Each structure stands twice: as structure tokens, then as C-alpha cells.
Amino acid sequence: MRFTQLFVPTLRDAPKDAEMISHRLLLRGGFIRPLSSGVYSYLPLGLRVLNKISQILREEMERVGGVEMLMPSLFPKELLEETGRDKVDVLFTVKPQDYFLGFTHEEVITDIIRKDIQSYKQLPLLPYQIQTKFRNEPRPRGGLVRCREFLMLDAYSFDKDEAGNQLAYQNMKEAFGRMFTRCGLDSLSVEADSGAIGGSQSEEFMVLSADGEDTVLRCSKTGYAANAERCEAVPAPAEDADAAVPTLESVSTPGTSNIQAVSKFLGIPATRLIKTLVVAGPDGQPVVVLLRGDRELNDAKLAKLLGGPSPLADAATVLKVTGAPLGFAGPVGLQAPVRMIADREVATVRDGVVGANAADTHLLHVQPGRDFPHPEYFDLRTAGAGDISPVDPEGRLETQRGIEVGHVFNFGTKYSKSMGATFSDENGTTQLMLGGSYGVGVSRTMAAAIEQRHDDNGILWPISIAPFEVVIVLVWPKDDMQRQAAEDLYSDLRVAGIDVLLDDREERPGVKFKEADLLGIPVKVVVGKGLAEGTLEVSLRRSSDQKEAIAAQEAAAYISELVNALRAEVSL
RNA sequence: CGGGGUGUAGCUCAGCUUGGUAGAGUGCUCGGUUCGGGUCCGAGAGGCCGCAGGUUCAAGUCCUGUCACCCCGACCA
Incomplete structure (x- = not known):
């Protein structure tokens, strides 16, 4: 393909509100254009990439x-x-x-x-x-x-x-x-x-x-x-499992309606707090869910357990169930008889802190099973970094x-x-x-390919899905010798079955170099001043500072070999 | 759907606080210059200031509404 026949509207700047790298580079490189939110046209280069990916999938x-x-x-x-x-x-x-x-x-x-x-x-x-x-x-x-x-x-x-x-x-x-x-x-x-x-x-x-x-x-x-x-979220082992827990004590905790505030106010780590949530089950019935203070409820696990999406209950329901405003719910002394479920890890909490079901009040020295009946335990939290691996007790999750x-x-x-x-x-x-x-x-x-392979100058396409495998930068199209050498190479590479783009535009060299980088074509051949000594310059996009001067007569064979080596890297 | 943000030249943006002749860079056209990493100088074309209504002598700027797009959440390839 000749660049002069292609349609590649590149942009110096991408819109500031396009934040993902791939989004920016696809727009800047003239691969895609938006029509509406989440609806895009594929311009010639974008379609070439899609077709290459599709072909691999078919095979x-x-x-x-x-x-x-x-x-x-x-x-x-x-x-x-x-x-x-x-x-x-x-x-x-x-x-x-x-x-x-x-x-x-x-x-x-x-x-x-x-x-x-x-x-x-x-x-x-x-x-x-x-x-x-x-x-x-x-x-x-x-x-x-x-x-x-x-x-x-x-x-x-x-x-x-x-x-x-x-x-x-x-x-x-x-x-x-x-x-x-x-x-x-x-x-x-x-x-x-x-x-x-x-x-x-x-x-x-x-x-x-x-x-x-x-x-x-x-x-x-x-x-x-x-x-x-x-x-699966594996419970952390209980600390001080045998330590004696003092009897329940009620303390005033004004204005502490979230875990962070309670933890800071009492000087007790969030791991010793028990978070008490009230959710509305799929049938509309409220369910009380307990989690360790530093953990997140996993909506998918909860939905699976209760048989449908179960969002947090509104303030009125919370008041009815706990008798307290939002933020002070606890498993001890609930107003209404409701189903109570808990993440398995809650069973390991010793000397815990819970909401007292009264405004601005929490309970200290809480012991599940002693101060309130053990709830039904399930895997309900979202696992995170540092957790014990569900497949190997020695392993940790990253x-x-x-x-x-x-x-x-x-x-x-x-x-x-x-x-x-x-x-x-x-x-x-x-x-x-x-x-x-x-x-x-x-x-x-x-x-995703762009997200994984790019640098400050543009895309680094893997050769298997690149819009072209090789770009020939014809530095001075008006120079007959250069033009002839570029045309010869272009023709030889095409015969060799290589997907090659000839940049034959009347543009300044800098423009062509910059755009070759932006477009991410894996192999670049420069036909320019080196031709006076009979050489072309070959480099890889991913290591563009390493340039090889290759005799013009041997260039087609050399580049074919290079392309084959790159293809082999992504072959099976 | 909830929260946040942005709509001004093809593109990227300033101008809005404090209302008074529509701006810059880039791209485009033309002339010159330069000639291997988005040259430089000059000239020119290019605008429904998202849309509708309101306030005002006067609205890109203030108010109300509306639409679109982007970002964060709930969902998925």
C-alpha cells in the first residue's frame, strides 16, 4: 500500500477527555473515529488490525x-x-x-x-x-x-x-x-x-x-x-484466640458513623471492628450482614447466596431493624427478628467493637457467640492482596x-x-x-494490545496484528535514485509476501518518522541519504535507536529474514 | 441510574470571575525559506461560542431548561 493512497488522519493532540492510552493512540493514529458514545468507525488502518486479529482467531x-x-x-x-x-x-x-x-x-x-x-x-x-x-x-x-x-x-x-x-x-x-x-x-x-x-x-x-x-x-x-x-476469600487466622475477653461495655462515640471514624476515635484497628450492614434481599426482606471492619462486601457473592441482587437497605429500614440511624448498627440487641449472615472471618474477631443500635454509641469487648448468637457464616467478602490463597495455605494473593x-x-x-x-x-x-x-x-x-505495548512515541504493534509489517520511509520522493530504490524494495517485499507500506508522501522527513512511530509499524526502512553509499537503514520500532545500514541489493532478503524472525516470536 | 467534568475555527485550547468589535497554537491554502525526527518567515481562508428560552441598551460571558460527549461507580467481550 502507498501512503498517498491511504487515509490516515493523524492528530498531534488527542482530546483531553480521552484518558486511556489505547483510546488516545487509536484516535491520534487515525485508526478510529467516534460517531457516538461507544460507537466507532474503523478507518483503513483500524480495519487492517481488526482483520489481522480476526484471521488469527479463524485459524x-x-x-x-x-x-x-x-x-x-x-x-x-x-x-x-x-x-x-x-x-x-x-x-x-x-x-x-x-x-x-x-x-x-x-x-x-x-x-x-x-x-x-x-x-x-x-x-x-x-x-x-x-x-x-x-x-x-x-x-x-x-x-x-x-x-x-x-x-x-x-x-x-x-x-x-x-x-x-x-x-x-x-x-x-x-x-x-x-x-x-x-x-x-x-x-x-x-x-x-x-x-x-x-x-x-x-x-x-x-x-x-x-x-x-x-x-x-x-x-x-x-x-x-x-x-x-x-x-474465594479465606479468613485470616484468629489472633490471640485464647485471650480472655472482658465483659461488654457501652461507650459514647459521637459523630462516628463510619468504620474509619470509629477506629480513629477509639484507637482500635479496623480489623477488630465488626461492620454491620442491612441489605434488602431479592424478596424485599431485610437481612443483616456482618463483615470485619476493614473488609468489603462482595455484591456478587451476596447475590448468589440470597438468590438475587441485594442492595443496601434505606435509612428507614435500617431504623426499623436496628432502632438507630445509619452508622450505628450492630448484631447485639436488634429491634426486629431478621436473618443474620456473616463473612466467615467475623468468627475470628476477638474483643470486637460493634454499633450499639443507638445513636452515637458503640459496644466494646464483643465476642461472637457469647454476646450475640453465631450468625450463618459464608464467604461474603471480596478477597484482596495479601490474603491467604484459596488453593495453597502457604500462598498469598497478589x-x-x-x-x-x-x-x-x-x-x-x-x-x-x-x-x-x-x-x-x-x-x-x-x-x-x-x-x-x-x-x-x-x-x-x-x-488491549495497545495498552500492553506502547511507548511515549506511539504504538508498538506485535507484528502479527500490525496494520503493516514494514514501512518504507522514502525520505526525498523527488530524488530519482531514492524513489527508484524505494519502489524496487517495495515491489520485492510485496513479492516476498510481506505487508509493506511505502511512505511516498511529499512531507518533511521528520513528519514521516514521527508518524511511523505513532502508527507502530514494527519494521522501518529508511531510503535516504545513506543511498549515496548504497545503503538503506533498517530499524525495529521497539528498539529504534539501533539502526542497521544494509546494502540496497541485500535489503529485501535481510528484511524478509527480519520479518520472519519477528513473526516467529508470535507463532506457535 | 447516581456523582463529577466539558461543549468556542478541522484538531488542541484560552476568553466567562468583573457582560461592551471572536482569540492563540496547530492543521489547511498561497509565496518564500529549509532539507534525516511534527523547519522557519509572511499572507490568507476558516465561527449558529452545543441547542432553546430568559435577564439586559448590550450575552461566548449572567439565569433557567435541554442535548451531547468524557471521567468515577452499579454491568460486560
């Missing part, structure tokens, strides 16, 4: 037996009513008739399968597609990181038995790992919550990045990693940020059951199919 899907197809984006209302997902809140509705825009395709593929598969002989099956998805995200963010319209690979497995189902899940996990490695990303799979898709087994693929949306916890001893929202680029789900018979996808087994018996679904955010992967 890895075919490798595990995937078959590509393309399903509609327009869903009739009745289809989603079958599984109840017509109530999903991210759905876009299409007006004249009752259609939804496609957000994920479990129902569509299951509808096809239930009609066209009758026999175990037709299984297993692994259809997939790469397609634009529509989700009315409440808050799009970070450019391509979180969009209302985005490109996704979605795959669906259908199997006749659990062994096949497990194999499909494991195959897909491996395929995903290979995809991200080949895209030049440092990724890891973590245990995850299955969310709206449902099902039992679920893992996310994370690209580690300081600006990632998700928190990942990793065990220092083993390879175990989990999304923080999902990671925290990192990540961007979720892929997610695998095993949902068993969830969709085949609700939609009636059955087949006849070897004995002629009707059975439900087993399935899983698997997604990769293609456009998000593009952003």
Missing part, C-alpha cells in the same frame, strides 16, 4: 474443529422470550416491529441446532462467527475497551455427553490461549463469575494492564488466578489489573433445556445436548 478456531458461519443481527422478540432473555437490560430494540439487535447468539444457534440436528451422529459441532454485537452498555468507556457496538468472535459447542462437553471446553480454552499469544499479548485465564450467560464453569482471559477494568488475584505459590469478584478479552462458559443443558434442543443417542433415547459458549472481544483485543 485457531479451525484448528479445534470450529466451523465459521454468520447469523443475523436482527432477532425476533419471540426468540428471546423462550429463555427469558428478552428482559436483559443491555438489549437494543428496533422500533417498527419488535426486533432486538444481536448481543450474543445462544438462542439463535440453539434454534438452528434444535431444528437441524436429530442424531448423535451429527455431534459434536462447534459453529462460530465473527460479527458485530450490539449492547446498550450503561457506560461505554476507554475507546474500544467498552463499546455499544463491537466486533466479537462467538463460538458455541454442542455435544452428546459430558466427556465431549468437557473436551470442547478445554479445547476452546487452549484455542483462546493460542489466539492471544499469537496476537502478541501477555494474557492469562482466571476463574470467573458466569454472569448473565449462566452455567457452572467459567473462565475469563485477561490481558494485564494497569488501566484494566478488572481486578485479578493471583496466588504467589501456584498458577491460580481469579477475578476478584469471584475469588493483585493486578486486567482487561477481559475472552470468556469461556460451560452451561451444560441450560439452553438446550429451555429451548428443547435434543437428539437421539445410540439407543434411540432422546437426550438434551450439552453446550458451552465462548467469546472474544476482537475490537477490545485491539485496544
Whole structure:
């Protein structure tokens, strides 16, 4: 491709309100342009990257037996009513008739399968597609990181038995790992919550990045990693388990309606406080939840336990349950009989401090089981850095940020059951199919790659997904010798199967150098003053201070070798 | 949906406190200059100051409403 024929509107400055690096560089490099919140056009360079990523995904899907197809984006209302997902809140509705825009395709593929598969002989099956998805995200963010319209690979497995189902899940996990490695990303799979898709087994693929949306916890001893929202929180061992605890004492603590204030006022660490929250369960009934003072309630764990989202109760309910204003609730002497649950760690608190269920008053020397009946103990807090690893008592959890680029789900018979996808087994018996679904955010992967690979001058694309593998900077297009040498090299590299961009613009050299860096093309060849001595200058974007002078006649062969070496770094 | 912020030239922003002729840089066009890391000098084009209403002799500036976008939370590839 010749630069003069391309459309690459670069910007010297990115908008100040674009904060994520990938967002800024995608805009500055002329890869994307916004149309609306979370809705972007892919300009020529952006599309080239998307296509390269998509191609890698296709190859890895075919490798595990995937078959590509393309399903509609327009869903009739009745289809989603079958599984109840017509109530999903991210759905876009299409007006004249009752259609939804496609957000994920479990129902569509299951509808096809239930009609066209009758026999175990037709299984297993692994259809997939790469397609634009529509989700009315409440808050799009970070450019391509979180969009209302985005490109996704979605795959669906259908199997006749659990062994096949497990194999499909494991195959897909491996395929995903290979995809991200080949895209030049440092990724890891973590245990995850299955969310709206449902099902039992679920893992996310994370690209580690300081600006990632998700928190990942990793065990220092083993390879175990989990999304923080999902990671089991192991209680810290009790200190002074045998120490005598004095009898209860009520103290005045004026104006201390949060843990921090109480801790500071009494000079007692938050670890000895017991936080008492009142939540409204899914049935509307209040539930009292106890946590150690320094811990955070995990909404997902609570929702799972109580059977639905359970937000904090309003002040009126708190007053009714505790007899006190917000901030002074405690497990001792509650007004109304309510269910009381606690994080397991609360059982380890000795000589604790709790709200007295009276304004500006707390109780000292509290002992669970002595001063109030033991509540039901569960894993309810969010695990954090320094916690004991759930898989190895010697291990400690370390925290990192990540961007979720892929997610695998095993949902068993969830969709085949609700939609009636059955087949006849070897004995002629009707059975439900087993399935899983698997997604990769293609456009998000593009952003994640930049988050992980950039420097002050711009992007550092891995060669496998770079818009071009090589850029030839023709320094003086009006110099016939330089132009001829650049054209020859351009043609030779194309013949050698290399994706090459010839910067043939009538621009000052500095502009071309700066933009080559911004655009992140892995190999740069400068055809300029060195040509007087018969040489071209070759450098890598990631180490641009190391420049090699290569004889013009040998340049094509040298660069081919270099490109092959770079390709090999991200091959499997 | 809750909280915070921003809307002024293609892009990045100043001007608003204290109302009085619409600004800079960059980009674009033209002339010259320079010629291997976003040259320099000069000239020029380019504006519904997000939109609607109000206050005022007078509104980019003050008030009310509204829309859009960005950031932080609840959700997800």
C-alpha cells in the first residue's frame, strides 16, 4: 500500500477527555473515529488490525474443529422470550416491529441446532462467527475497551455427553490461549463469575494492564488466578484466640458513623471492628450482614447466596431493624427478628467493637457467640492482596489489573433445556445436548494490545496484528535514485509476501518518522541519504535507536529474514 | 441510574470571575525559506461560542431548561 493512497488522519493532540492510552493512540493514529458514545468507525488502518486479529482467531478456531458461519443481527422478540432473555437490560430494540439487535447468539444457534440436528451422529459441532454485537452498555468507556457496538468472535459447542462437553471446553480454552499469544499479548485465564450467560464453569482471559477494568488475584505459590469478584476469600487466622475477653461495655462515640471514624476515635484497628450492614434481599426482606471492619462486601457473592441482587437497605429500614440511624448498627440487641449472615472471618474477631443500635454509641469487648448468637457464616467478602490463597495455605494473593478479552462458559443443558434442543443417542433415547459458549472481544483485543505495548512515541504493534509489517520511509520522493530504490524494495517485499507500506508522501522527513512511530509499524526502512553509499537503514520500532545500514541489493532478503524472525516470536 | 467534568475555527485550547468589535497554537491554502525526527518567515481562508428560552441598551460571558460527549461507580467481550 502507498501512503498517498491511504487515509490516515493523524492528530498531534488527542482530546483531553480521552484518558486511556489505547483510546488516545487509536484516535491520534487515525485508526478510529467516534460517531457516538461507544460507537466507532474503523478507518483503513483500524480495519487492517481488526482483520489481522480476526484471521488469527479463524485459524485457531479451525484448528479445534470450529466451523465459521454468520447469523443475523436482527432477532425476533419471540426468540428471546423462550429463555427469558428478552428482559436483559443491555438489549437494543428496533422500533417498527419488535426486533432486538444481536448481543450474543445462544438462542439463535440453539434454534438452528434444535431444528437441524436429530442424531448423535451429527455431534459434536462447534459453529462460530465473527460479527458485530450490539449492547446498550450503561457506560461505554476507554475507546474500544467498552463499546455499544463491537466486533466479537462467538463460538458455541454442542455435544452428546459430558466427556465431549468437557473436551470442547478445554479445547476452546487452549484455542483462546493460542489466539492471544499469537496476537502478541501477555494474557492469562482466571476463574470467573458466569454472569448473565449462566452455567457452572467459567473462565475469563485477561490481558494485564494497569488501566484494566478488572481486578485479578493471583496466588504467589501456584498458577491460580481469579477475578476478584469471584475469588474465594479465606479468613485470616484468629489472633490471640485464647485471650480472655472482658465483659461488654457501652461507650459514647459521637459523630462516628463510619468504620474509619470509629477506629480513629477509639484507637482500635479496623480489623477488630465488626461492620454491620442491612441489605434488602431479592424478596424485599431485610437481612443483616456482618463483615470485619476493614473488609468489603462482595455484591456478587451476596447475590448468589440470597438468590438475587441485594442492595443496601434505606435509612428507614435500617431504623426499623436496628432502632438507630445509619452508622450505628450492630448484631447485639436488634429491634426486629431478621436473618443474620456473616463473612466467615467475623468468627475470628476477638474483643470486637460493634454499633450499639443507638445513636452515637458503640459496644466494646464483643465476642461472637457469647454476646450475640453465631450468625450463618459464608464467604461474603471480596478477597484482596495479601490474603491467604484459596488453593495453597502457604500462598498469598497478589493483585493486578486486567482487561477481559475472552470468556469461556460451560452451561451444560441450560439452553438446550429451555429451548428443547435434543437428539437421539445410540439407543434411540432422546437426550438434551450439552453446550458451552465462548467469546472474544476482537475490537477490545485491539485496544488491549495497545495498552500492553506502547511507548511515549506511539504504538508498538506485535507484528502479527500490525496494520503493516514494514514501512518504507522514502525520505526525498523527488530524488530519482531514492524513489527508484524505494519502489524496487517495495515491489520485492510485496513479492516476498510481506505487508509493506511505502511512505511516498511529499512531507518533511521528520513528519514521516514521527508518524511511523505513532502508527507502530514494527519494521522501518529508511531510503535516504545513506543511498549515496548504497545503503538503506533498517530499524525495529521497539528498539529504534539501533539502526542497521544494509546494502540496497541485500535489503529485501535481510528484511524478509527480519520479518520472519519477528513473526516467529508470535507463532506457535 | 447516581456523582463529577466539558461543549468556542478541522484538531488542541484560552476568553466567562468583573457582560461592551471572536482569540492563540496547530492543521489547511498561497509565496518564500529549509532539507534525516511534527523547519522557519509572511499572507490568507476558516465561527449558529452545543441547542432553546430568559435577564439586559448590550450575552461566548449572567439565569433557567435541554442535548451531547468524557471521567468515577452499579454491568460486560
